Amino acid sequence: MMTSSSFDRQSVIEFRNVSYQLDAGRELLQNLNLAVQRGETLVLLGRSGSGKTTTLKLINHLLSPTGGDLRVEGKSTREWDVIRLRRTIGYAIQDVGLFPHFTVARNIGLVPQIEDWPADRIQQRVQELLQLVGLETQLASRYPRQLSGGQRQRVGVARALAADPPILLMDEPFGALDPITRAELQREFLTLQSRLQKTVVFVTHDLHEALLLGTRIALMEAGRLVTILTPEEFLHSEEPLVAAYVDAFGAQRVDRS
Amino acid sequence: MNVWHFMLHNDAEVARATLHHLWLVGISTLLAVLIGIPLGILITRWPALNKPILGSANVIQTIPSLALFGFLLPAPWIGERADRLAILALTLYALLPLIRNTYTGIKGVDPAVLEAGRGMGMTDRQLLFQVELPLALSVIIAGIRVAAVISVGLATIAAAIGAGGLGEYIFRGLAMVNNQVILAGAIPAALLAILADVSLGWLEKRLSPG
Amino acid sequence: MSHLRRLSILLCLVGLLSACGPSRENRIVVGSKNFTEQLVLGEIIAQEIEAKTHLTVERRFYLAGSYICHQAILAGRIDIYPEYTGTALTAILKQPPKGTQEQVYGRVKAEYAERFHLAVGQPFGFNDTFAIEIRGEDARRLGLKTISQAAAYTPQWRPGFGYEFMERPDGYKGLAATYGLRFAGSPRIMDLGLLARALKDKQIDLAAGNTTDGLIPALDLFVLQDDRHYFPPYEAVPIIRQKIVEQHPEVKQALDELAGKISDREMQQLNYAVDGQHRDVTEVVREFLQKKNQP
Numbered sequence: 117m118m119t120s121s122s123f124d125r126q127s128v129i130e131f132r133n134v135s136y137q138l139d140a141g142r143e144l145l146q147n148l149n150l151a152v153q154r155g156e157t158l159v160l161l162g163r164s165g166s167g168k169t170t171t172l173k174l175i176n177h178l179l180s181p182t183g184g185d186l187r188v189e190g191k192s193t194r195e196w197d198v199i200r201l202r203r204t205i206g207y208a209i210q211d212v213g214l215f216p217h218f219t220v221a222r223n224i225g226l227v228p229q230i231e232d233w234p235a236d237r238i239q240q241r242v243q244e245l246l247q248l249v250g251l252e253t254q255l256a257s258r259y260p261r262q263l264s265g266g267q268r269q270r271v272g273v274a275r276a277l278a279a280d281p282p283i284l285l286m287d288e289p290f291g292a293l294d295p296i297t298r299a300e301l302q303r304e305f306l307t308l309q310s311r312l313q314k315t316v317v318f319v320t321h322d323l324h325e326a327l328l329l330g331t332r333i334a335l336m337e338a339g340r341l342v343t344i345l346t347p348e349e350f351l352h353s354e355e356p357l358v359a360a361y362v363d364a365f366g367a368q369r370v371d372r373s
Numbered sequence: 374m375n376v377w378h379f380m381l382h383n384d385a386e387v388a389r390a391t392l393h394h395l396w397l398v399g400i401s402t403l404l405a406v407l408i409g410i411p412l413g414i415l416i417t418r419w420p421a422l423n424k425p426i427l428g429s430a431n432v433i434q435t436i437p438s439l440a441l442f443g444f445l446l447p448a449p450w451i452g453e454r455a456d457r458l459a460i461l462a463l464t465l466y467a468l469l470p471l472i473r474n475t476y477t478g479i480k481g482v483d484p485a486v487l488e489a490g491r492g493m494g495m496t497d498r499q500l501l502f503q504v505e506l507p508l509a510l511s512v513i514i515a516g517i518r519v520a521a522v523i524s525v526g527l528a529t530i531a532a533a534i535g536a537g538g539l540g541e542y543i544f545r546g547l548a549m550v551n552n553q554v555i556l557a558g559a560i561p562a563a564l565l566a567i568l569a570d571v572s573l574g575w576l577e578k579r580l581s582p583g
Numbered sequence: 584m585s586h587l588r589r590l591s592i593l594l595c596l597v598g599l600l601s602a603c604g605p606s607r608e609n610r611i612v613v614g615s616k617n618f619t620e621q622l623v624l625g626e627i628i629a630q631e632i633e634a635k636t637h638l639t640v641e642r643r644f645y646l647a648g649s650y651i652c653h654q655a656i657l658a659g660r661i662d663i664y665p666e667y668t669g670t671a672l673t674a675i676l677k678q679p680p681k682g683t684q685e686q687v688y689g690r691v692k693a694e695y696a697e698r699f700h701l702a703v704g705q706p707f708g709f710n711d712t713f714a715i716e717i718r719g720e721d722a723r724r725l726g727l728k729t730i731s732q733a734a735a736y737t738p739q740w741r742p743g744f745g746y747e748f749m750e751r752p753d754g755y756k757g758l759a760a761t762y763g764l765r766f767a768g769s770p771r772i773m774d775l776g777l778l779a780r781a782l783k784d785k786q787i788d789l790a791a792g793n794t795t796d797g798l799i800p801a802l803d804l805f806v807l808q809d810d811r812h813y814f815p816p817y818e819a820v821p822i823i824r825q826k827i828v829e830q831h832p833e834v835k836q837a838l839d840e841l842a843g844k845i846s847d848r849e850m851q852q853l854n855y856a857v858d859g860q861h862r863d864v865t866e867v868v869r870e871f872l873q874k875k876n877q878p
Contacts, residue, residue, distance in 0.1 A: 176492055202494030213489025217507050227493055275493070285492075386641065455654040533647070535654030541646070548617040548645040 127151040128189060128283060128315045129175055135183035136170055144170045145339045147184070157309060157316040159330030161323065161361070167339040168319045172285050175317060176205045188283070203227055206276030206284040206314075210291045212268050214260040220246075220271050221256040227279040245274040250304060266297035273305075277312070284316045290325070302328055323365040327351070335361065376560070379553040387542075391561045394538035397531065398524040398565075401460045405467030405520055410513065412468075413475025414501065427476070430469035438462065438527050442534045459536035463527055467520035474516025478509030511581035518573035525566040529558070539565075611638050611827065611834060614652055614661035617645040619864075620711065620795055623853050624665035626868040627707075627845075628821055628838065634872070635837040649674045657699060662827045663834075667711055669817035671695065671703075673753075680753045680815035684710070687816050695822070702828045704821035704835065705842030709850045712817040713748065714794040714806040715758075716782060722805035729810040730762050733789070738765050743787035745775040753815060755791070761813040779804065794847055797855025819845075844875055 129152035136145040145167045152158045160168035173179040174186055177193050186193045188201065214223050222229075224245055225238045233241075246253055249270040260268055269289055276284060290298045302325060309316065309329075320326055326333045327347045335342040335350075335358060342357050350358060380387050416423045433441075441462050446452045451461055482505055490500050506513075532540025542558025611632055615625030622644055629640045643661050646652050649670050655661045671691045673680050676698075682690065692703040715730055727733050748754040749772055758764065771787055778790040779798040792799070794806055821838050828835050845853075849871075856867045 178488070178492055199494050199496055202492060204494075207489065207492035209485060209489060209492070211483075211485035213483070213485035213487075215486055215490070215504060215508075216483075226490075226495075230495060230499055272489075454657060455650075456658060533651075535651040537655065537658060537660050544647055545617075545643075545645040548647060 126153045127187075128154050129317070130187040131171070131174075131184070132187070133184035134174065134181045134186050136167075136174060136179060137182040143339055145174075148341055150334060150341060150344070152315060152317060154315050155313045156331040157318055157329055159326040159333045160317065160319045160336060161321070161326045161330075161333050162336035163321055165338070166336040168321075168336050169287055170339075171336070172287055172317060172319050175283075175285055176202050176207060203231065203279060204281050204283065206279075206281040208269075208272045208276040208284070208286045208289045210288040212260075212272040212289075214268060214271060214275070216260055219257050219259060220251075220263070223260065223271055224274045224278055226275060231279060241278060242274075245278060248277070248308065249274045264297075265293050266301065269293060269301060273301075273308075277314075282315060284314045286316065287319045288321070291320070291322075305329060323361055376553045376556040380557050380560075383557065387557055387561060390537070390539050390542060390558070391565065394525070394528055394540075394562065394565065397456070397459055397463065397528045397536065397538055398521060398569075401463035402467055402517065402521050402524055404460070404464040405471050406517060408464070409468045409471030409516075410475050413472045413513075414479065414506075416472070416476055417479045417505075418497075423476075427469075427473060430472050433465050434469045438466065438530050439533065441465070442531065446534065455531070455535035455537070458534065459528065459531035459538075462531070463524045466527055467524055470516040470519040470523070471513070474512050474519075475509065478512030478516075479505045481512065482508045511577050514573060514577040514580060518570060518577060521569040521573060522566050525562060525569060529562050609638055610641055611663065611831070612641045612643055612661045614646050614655055614664035615642075615644040616649070616652060616664075617647055619797075619854050619857050620793075620850065621665060622864050623850075623857060623868060624707070624819060626864050627841065627872065628663055628665065630865075630868055630872055631837050631841060632834055634876075635840070636831070636833045638831065638834070656701065656822060656824060659824065659826075663821055663823045663838075665707075665819055666822045667817035667819055668703075668706075669712065669815040671822075672815070682815070683812070684816040684818060688818060688820070691820075696825070700825040702823045702825050702835070704823055704838045706818040706820050707841055708819075708843040708845045709795060709847045710816055710818050711793055711795045711850070712809075712814045713754075714792045714796065714799070715809070716779075716790045716792050716799065716804045716806055717788065718782060718785075719803035719805045721788070722807075727805075727807065729808040730813075731810050733807050734762050734764055737767075737789065739767055740788035741768055741771065741786075742766050742789045742791075743771045743773055743778050743781050744791045745778065746772060747775075748791045753813075758791075758813055761811055795850040795854055797851050797853075797858050799851050800848070801855050801859055819850075 129150075131148045131150040134145060134148045135143060137143045148167075148171065150171075160171055162168045170179060174181055174193070175188065177196070177198050181193070188196065188205075193201065214220075215226075218226075221239075221242045224242045228238045228241060242256060243253060246256060251267060251270055251274070255263065255267065255271075260271070263271065269292075272289065276286075290301050293301065306329065318326075318329060320329075327350065330347060332344055332346055333350050334344045337357060343353070343355055345353055345358070351362060353359065353362075412426055416426050436444075442458065445458050445462060448458075451457050486504060486508070487500065490504050495503070528536070528538050529540035529543060532538050532544055539558040539562040543555050543562075546552065546555030546558065613625055613629045613632070615621040625642065625644050629642055632638060633640050643655075646655060646661075646664075649666065652661070652664045652666070653675055656664060668684075668687045668691050669680055672678050672687055676691065676694050678690070688703070688706065695701040695703050715733075717727070717733065721727070725736060727736070744755055749770070755770065766789075771781070773781065775792065778787075778792055779796065779802055781787045782790045782804060783802045792804075798804065799806060823835065823838070853867060853871060856862045857864055
């Protein structure tokens with residue numbers, strides 16, 4: 117149970133009794149209470165239908181809460197100018213969604229471009245980001261179809277970070293990659309995060325990924341939040357669903373020192 | 374004197390008729406583009422309009438062309454000059470392929486691309502002009518291609534109501550029972566249709582992503 | 584890029600071709616509808632201009648009807664074509680077919696000038712209107728000259744009409760009403776081309792044809808006079824673009840010299856030469872104009 121002390125100025129994102137119901141009547145999310153702290157990587161863990169992606173999409177208002185109040189940086193998402201809100205939040209999805217008709221450079225520079233940055237500043241930023249995500253600069257003029265899956269996802273991350281947003285939303289970004297590439301990108305994410313200190317909300321169904329990347333793990337099931345625990349707490353928890361998860365993944369204690 | 378001699382002998386006249394034919398087709402296709410593409414975009418935004426708009430365009434297409442010319446004849450201003458009438462009718466016929474292809478082209482854009490764009494804060498306008506239209510372009514051109522080729526054929530029938538163009542040769546040739554005259558109209562018309570098809574097909578390929 | 588270049592070269596060629604040939608300035612395009620009388624008139628106009636001016640004439644015959652010709656002359660695709668005052672009045676100006684020959688001519692001339700910037704030339708001299716025909720022998724035997732006189736005998740006659748005559752407001756209905764005509768039985772309806780033969784062969788006793796039909800003299804048919812002036816006048820006149828009249832006054836001059844030069848009978852003979860005797864239109868017209876131009 118959340119105490120009111122959790123809702124302090126460190127909370128970048130606050131869910132207060134948020135519900136989301138489809139027109140047809142099905143409730144995808146029920147009474148969610150959750151606070152995301154500045155600088156943390158909060159992982160939303162759960163299986164399909166648990167409501168984790170719905171929760172993510174409520175944050176950048178791709179979906180609108182049908183009940184309760186969702187606040188980002190202290191202001192309700194209903195009060196935010198939607199476009200402003202989304203440009204303040206980086207968004208990376210599993211299918212990446214790179215624009216096939218844009219070069220890598222143009223893809224990365226998308227938000228800066230629609231924010232009317234001067235051309236040379238955009239170019240500089242693109243170069244910075246390519247380096248940051250570990251891509252060779254000559255890839256800048258290539259098209260997405262010419263890249264591998266791992267390269268595409270890196271471009272996706274670079275794109276999400278382009279305007280240096282304080283918040284990053286990631287929806288199973290490494291899910292479609294082979295295990296080796298996935299592991300590579302997970303490691304690089306950790307390095308990146310230690311440097312950039314973004315507030316990240318990360319959706320996954322993979323416990324290993326959650327334990328590796330998350331500062332806290334929020335376990336969701338059937339549209340409800342079951343519990344929020346640190347990775348340590350998660351591995352030792354006696355709660356039935358948590359234990360079931362740990363068993364299912366054959367997880368072992370993870371040493372992150 | 375066979376048809377090539379005839380055409381050579383009357384080259385200026387055949388060329389003039391061809392240019393007039395091209396003009397009829399060009400103006401009407403342009404108008405259809407200016408009306409049809411916005412309508413196609415509209416129904417991707419307001420699905421409720423899908424049935425009435427596509428439905429109307431469909432109904433127009435099923436009206437036999439000569440009948441449509443006949444309906445429009447008594448109309449004030451339009452019916453007074455056959456050129457105007459022909460252009461209006463040709464535009465109406467070209468609408469369906471343009472509206473429909475704009476719609477399917479835009480609907481065919483990868484949903485992940487749209488989700489990413491929207492999630493990053495692109496406005497609807499930015500999405501439309503920077504993402505949807507460029508990605509739908511090749512399908513839209515395919516629609517223009519269909520419209521243009523149909524128009525070349527319909528414009529020959531327009532000569533029956535006095536609009537001129539290559540069809541006039543065909544109708545005169547029929548009345549004269551003279552094959553050369555018929556072919557002097559039919560051959561350039563067929564060549565025009567092929568030209569439109571090939572050139573727009575090339576453009577379509579050129580612009581298709583990937 | 585080479586595709587694009589080829590395309591632009593092709594377009595340039597087409598453009599150049601259209602500039603070839605005699606320039607628009609010295610070229611007159613004569614149009615006509617698609618039946619024999621029109622072809623003859625069109626050829627007469629063409630040869631007259633060729634003979635009396637330095638201009639080249641292009642023939643655009645076989646246009647399918649008044650509306651097509653009207654649209655073509657409005658759009659400048661043709662410069663001259665032969666029309667009938669009655670047709671101009673009803674079909675183009677959409678007014679009721681009433682008035683004397685002079686009134687109709689005057690009205691058409693005025694309206695054409697104002698509404699369409701088209702000049703109406705002097706009438707050629709004949710009236711191609713509906714002809715109520717009977718066999719020549721009957722006319723002579725019964726001493727008939729007018730429709731009113733014939734009205735006494737029609738209850739014993741079987742009439743034959745074309746489809747159009749039956750449908751038109753200025754056709755059968757009005758005729759029967761104006762002259763109080765009664766017939767022995769309902770009219771036989773048949774193709775215009777077959778009416779004259781049917782009349783000759785006594786399958787019918789009265790027919791509605793055209794006054795300039797070539798078969799009238801050939802088959803010894805008689806045209807009853809329309810003494811009550813029921814049928815509107817259909818004087819043949821040249822319609823000329825006002826622009827041509829201004830730029831080439833010699834054209835109007837040449838056509839004015841044809842004014843009144845073709846009588847009903849002469850038109851019948853010209854029609855028959857082409858239809859009945861299957862002679863070439865160009866030759867028939869050349870012969871005719873030579874005869875006319877001899878002092």
